[in-house]
Amino acid sequence: MSVDNSSLRSPLVKTTLVFFGIALICTVFADIAITTVDPWRELTQLLLGIVAPDFYATENLGSALLYTLAFALLGVAFGNVFGFVLALLFASRIVRTGCAFVRAIHELFWALIFLQIFGLSPLTGILAIGIPYAGIIAKVYAEILEEADPAPLQAVPPGTSTISVFLFVRLPDAWTHFRTYSMYRLECGLRSSAVLGFVGLPTLGFHLESAFKQGQYSEVWALLFLFYLIIATMRVWMKKPLLPVYLIGAALVLPWGVAFSAANIWRFFGHDIIPYPLRAAGADVNGWAAMGDWLHLMVVDQAIPGTIATLQITMITLVATGILTLMFFPLISPLLFGRASRAVGHLFLVVTRSTPEYILAFVLLNLWGPSMLPAIVALSLHNSAIIGHLIGRFTEGIRLRIDASHGLNRYAWEILPRIYRPMIALLFYRWEVILRETAILGILGIATLGFYVDSAFADLRFDRAMLLILITALLNICVDAISRAIRSHLRLQTTLEHR
Amino acid sequence: MALLQLSDEVAGYQGKTILRDLTLSIEAGERIGLVGESGAGKSTLLRLIYERCRDQAALVPQDSGLVQSLSVFHNVYMGRLHTHSVWRNFRNLLKPARDDIATVRPIVDELRLEEKFFSPVAELSGGQQQRTAVGRALYNTGDVLIGDEPVSAVDEHQARDILSTINNQKKTVVLAMHDRALALEFTDRVVGIRDGRIVLDEATAGMVPGDLDDLYKA
Numbered sequence: 001m002s003v004d005n006s007s008l009r010s011p012l013v014k015t016t017l018v019f020f021g022i023a024l025i026c027t028v029f030a031d032i033a034i035t036t037v038d039p040w041r042e043l044t045q046l047l048l049g050i051v052a053p054d055f056y057a058t059e060n061l062g063s064a065l066l067y068t069l070a071f072a073l074l075g076v077a078f079g080n081v082f083g084f085v086l087a088l089l090f091a092s093r094i095v096r097t098g099c100a101f102v103r104a105i106h107e108l109f110w111a112l113i114f115l116q117i118f119g120l121s122p123l124t125g126i127l128a129i130g131i132p133y134a135g136i137i138a139k140v141y142a143e144i145l146e147e148a149d150p151a152p153l154q155a156v157p158p159g160t161s162t163i164s165v166f167l168f169v170r171l172p173d174a175w176t177h178f179r180t181y182s183m184y185r186l187e188c189g190l191r192s193s194a195v196l197g198f199v200g201l202p203t204l205g206f207h208l209e210s211a212f213k214q215g216q217y218s219e220v221w222a223l224l225f226l227f228y229l230i231i232a233t234m235r236v237w238m239k240k241p242l243l244p245v246y247l248i249g250a251a252l253v254l255p256w257g258v259a260f261s262a263a264n265i266w267r268f269f270g271h272d273i274i275p276y277p278l279r280a281a282g283a284d285v286n287g288w289a290a291m292g293d294w295l296h297l298m299v300v301d302q303a304i305p306g307t308i309a310t311l312q313i314t315m316i317t318l319v320a321t322g323i324l325t326l327m328f329f330p331l332i333s334p335l336l337f338g339r340a341s342r343a344v345g346h347l348f349l350v351v352t353r354s355t356p357e358y359i360l361a362f363v364l365l366n367l368w369g370p371s372m373l374p375a376i377v378a379l380s381l382h383n384s385a386i387i388g389h390l391i392g393r394f395t396e397g398i399r400l401r402i403d404a405s406h407g408l409n410r411y412a413w414e415i416l417p418r419i420y421r422p423m424i425a426l427l428f429y430r431w432e433v434i435l436r437e438t439a440i441l442g443i444l445g446i447a448t449l450g451f452y453v454d455s456a457f458a459d460l461r462f463d464r465a466m467l468l469i470l471i472t473a474l475l476n477i478c479v480d481a482i483s484r485a486i487r488s489h490l491r492l493q494t495t496l497e498h499r
Numbered sequence: 500m501a502l503l504q505l506s507d508e509v510a511g512y513q514g515k516t517i518l519r520d521l522t523l524s525i526e527a528g529e530r531i532g533l534v535g536e537s538g539a540g541k542s543t544l545l546r547l548i549y550e551r552c553r554d555q556a557a558l559v560p561q562d563s564g565l566v567q568s569l570s571v572f573h574n575v576y577m578g579r580l581h582t583h584s585v586w587r588n589f590r591n592l593l594k595p596a597r598d599d600i601a602t603v604r605p606i607v608d609e610l611r612l613e614e615k616f617f618s619p620v621a622e623l624s625g626g627q628q629q630r631t632a633v634g635r636a637l638y639n640t641g642d643v644l645i646g647d648e649p650v651s652a653v654d655e656h657q658a659r660d661i662l663s664t665i666n667n668q669k670k671t672v673v674l675a676m677h678d679r680a681l682a683l684e685f686t687d688r689v690v691g692i693r694d695g696r697i698v699l700d701e702a703t704a705g706m707v708p709g710d711l712d713d714l715y716k717a
Binding site: 151 | 557559560562563564566567578579581583585588589632636639640
């Protein structure tokens with residue numbers, strides 16, 4: 001018999017160590033300095049705002065929340081309808097690739113694109129949420145349908161039509177999952193909608209940014225508190241019979257008066273996004289030569305440094321998220337803490353995961369100055385609160401023997417071995433999400449790909465912006481593929497509601 | 500006329516041969532009990548029989564094969580999905596029609612599930628789920644019922660009721676059973692399997708459970 005140290009030979013532990021090493025190397029080369037003179041004074045000011053939230057600071061408070069809700073409801077509804085239809089067609093490679101592509105582009109990038117096309121029309125916000133969501137929902141719904149219990153099939157009488165089989169065997173079980181998932185998507189949609197304010201739509205983020213820039217922390221907290229309230233009470237107000245009312249209400253509330261010109265749309269597609277050298281010199285030999293230089297310049301000066309920074313932050317964040325998750329999930333686990341402590345833990349996790357990572361990064365960036373640190377901290381806090389919540393709930397299902405150990409022994413011996421695998425699975429699931437978010441945080445001034453995209457939009461160089469968005473999307477698809485390969489190699493799976 | 504004729508056939512599962520030298524003929528109107536140790540191949544033989552006469556047969560699979568989020572009514576109704584139009588099926592999914600409730604109701608009552616008529620199957624106990632699966636097979640228009648341990652999760656009293664209901668409503672019945680006494684009581688022919696072969700095929704009249712001991716001993 002061998003007396004090997006078997007746990008170090010487990011592929012799961014090996015993978016963990018490799019990722020740990022990569023993150024460590026990334027950290028060595030990372031810019032994580034705090035550059036503001038007195039970062040803690042501003043933080044104190046900000047925290048003081050909690051005790052005195054000012055709900056009357058702005059008359060825009062009501063409209064900001066209403067618009068945030070309206071964009072979220074319509075965007076998620078759009079994504080749900082198209083996502084469901086696409087899920088039925090998911091056997092087609094074209095549909096699968098198309099969905100992977102649209103969901104690889106973050107809502108904020110879609111918003112920046114549609115702003116050029118439709119201006120501040122509500123269509124911009126609805127499509128910015130709806131299009132990437134349709135891509136995500138199509139994939140998840142297709143997986144749900146595929147995983148429908150095949151057992152009833154064996155008892156279906158022969159000669160039953162395909163549609164009847166679909167309606168009775170596959171749809172009913174899937175439907176319950178669709179509803180749970182839609183609620184989760186709506187929560188995400190509310191966060192996305194709030195963040196759209198940062199690029200100019202009239203949602204929560206817009207007012208939050210200006211209040212924050214003016215140091216009006218009481219107003220910041222009023223906005224955030226109401227936002228948390230909406231998310232926390234979602235299960236109370238989101239009832240199926242009320243859905244049509246909400247959707248019609250949302251459509252009526254939005255300011256449709258903003259006109260958009262067809263000329264604008266044509267110019268964007270027919271002129272603006274065509275690479276400049278081709279536009280200037282035409283598609284002849286000169287044009288293609290200049291195009292080569294243009295591409296070279298774009299790749300060397302922007303795409304490569306942007307990609308490196310994006311990957312660097314992503315890798316550090318992924319590992320930091322794992323470490324924080326191990327600290328967060330016990331807070332809500334009935335195996336480790338009593339009811340009262342768990343209530344505090346729940347509150348902490350709800351607030352942390354309800355705060356959009358973009359807003360968290362924005363706040364930290366203003367407190368600490370521009371570096372990679374705000375992005376890493378914001379993203380890992382947000383993501384570990386999400387995974388910590390799921391793992392904490394997972395531990396509720398663990399039945400310990402009556403004489404199981406207590407305290408740290410229980411954590412390390414009884415719980416950790418049971419949760420480690422699902423936790424790693426969830427981390428790999430969120431890897432691609434973290435990458436997408438990291439890219440977008442560039443808009444705040446951190447030198448990830450989003451920084452270059454945003455600068456290109458600001459300079460009205462839409463050809464550059466589109467190229468960089470395309471590169472970001474491809475990077476995302478690559479990471480997703482790697483994550484999928486690792487998951488299948490390690491045989492990591494999670495249940496449906498964890499996606 | 501024989502409902503089914505097997506001569507010297509093999510049967511397997513997922514590419515593995517489990518049963519060989521199968522010779523068996525089943526006449527319409529027979530009531531056959533399949534007995535043998537668990538793992539002997541009863542389910543494999545049942546699956547083969549079902550494949551051969553599936554156009555006139557209804558199946559009660561061992562795992563019940565219910566759609567968990569649908570009600571008892573819906574799951575029983577599924578026994579006749581193929582005889583109704585897609586439109587009618589769709590309608591019944593959203594809001595069950597009075598006519599169809601009326602035809603499903605007696606079966607559900609007979610199986611003592613009347614209080615659970617519109618409850619999702621997921622909320623039912625194992626025994627109630629099994630009775631729902633039997634109900635679905637009874638509702639099926641085929642006059643052959645093939646059941647893989649269809650009463651394994653209910654008490655003996657209920658098992659007797661269910662087995663006599665099955666015998667009353669279906670012309671031909673083939674059941675895998677682990678309870679030897681029940682098998683002998685409710686069938687008129689018993690087929691025993693051991694080591695991948697049919698080793699016993701006799702009329703049950705006059706047999707006692709002890710006569711089947713050879714099938715089980717090590």
